[in-house]
Amino acid sequence: MNMLQNNKIQLKIIEKEDLDLIQKWNNNFNITQYTTLTSFFPRNRDEELSWYERKYKDNSARIFMIVIKENDTKIGFISFSNLDYRNQKAMLSIVIGEEEYQGKGYASDSLKILEDYLKHEINIRKISVQILGFNKPSIGLFKKNGYLEEGILKSEVYRFGKYQDLLILSKFL
Numbered sequence: 001m002n003m004l005q006n007n008k009i010q011l012k013i014i015e016k017e018d019l020d021l022i023q024k025w026n027n028n029f030n031i032t033q034y035t036t037l038t039s040f041f042p043r044n045r046d047e048e049l050s051w052y053e054r055k056y057k058d059n060s061a062r063i064f065m066i067v068i069k070e071n072d073t074k075i076g077f078i079s080f081s082n083l084d085y086r087n088q089k090a091m092l093s094i095v096i097g098e099e100e101y102q103g104k105g106y107a108s109d110s111l112k113i114l115e116d117y118l119k120h121e122i123n124i125r126k127i128s129v130q131i132l133g134f135n136k137p138s139i140g141l142f143k144k145n146g147y148l149e150e151g152i153l154k155s156e157v158y159r160f161g162k163y164q165d166l167l168i169l170s171k172f173l
């Protein structure tokens with residue numbers, strides 16, 4: 001049985017063929033204004049490919065496409081990184097890149113599936129996420145799902161012409 005699903009969605013490990021969608025989302029400022037990507041230049045296919053090749057060789061991280069089962073549509077991705085077995089913790093990130101699918105509960109569903117997997121299969125105890133201080137949708141998403149604010153990195157990220165705070169929210173599974 002595949003643990004990485006519920007009745008509506010499935011989390012499928014990312015494949016090279018998904019790079020078209022990843023590239024589309026990475027080049028949509030409505031999305032990337034909220035993400036903490038280190039590169040802010042538009043990314044071409046070769047850059048996406050080298051990102052992908054770096055990621056799948058990294059055993060402390062995995063990226064999953066979020067797929068709606070009913071119509072087999074890929075709407076975003078969720079990933080964990082910095083998997084730390086000694087301290088049983090990891091970092092998360094999530095993007096619902098297809099904007100018409102935002103606000104429909106898919107991020108909450110994806111989070112629950114990944115949390116369950118990290119807790120019951122990988123034996124992870126604590127997960128954390130970094131969120132730009134102005135990203136109200138994401139702060140709302142994580143608070144609604146039981147994440148608590150642990151700290152604020154002051155003026156950490158330059159965006160919209162000024163330095164923005166970066167919040168750290170965490171949850172003990």
Ligand SMILES: CC(C)(COP(=O)(O)OP(=O)(O)OC[C@H]1O[C@@H](n2cnc3c(N)ncnc32)[C@H](O)[C@@H]1OP(=O)(O)O)[C@@H](O)C(=O)NCCC(=O)NCCS
Binds near residue numbers: 097104140
């Ligand atoms: C943040 C994001 C992942 C939320 O995904 P989503 O599928 O729309 O979220 P859900 O529908 O599961 O919403 C869950 C909760 O999040 C909050 N939320 C989601 N969208 C919101 C919005 N536009 N404004 C305020 N709160 C919002 C609400 O608390 C919501 O609960 P509710 O529906 O009971 O009010 C999505 O907006 C996104 O991909 N944004 C761009 C990239 C990004 O910010 N990623 C996170 C980086 S840390």
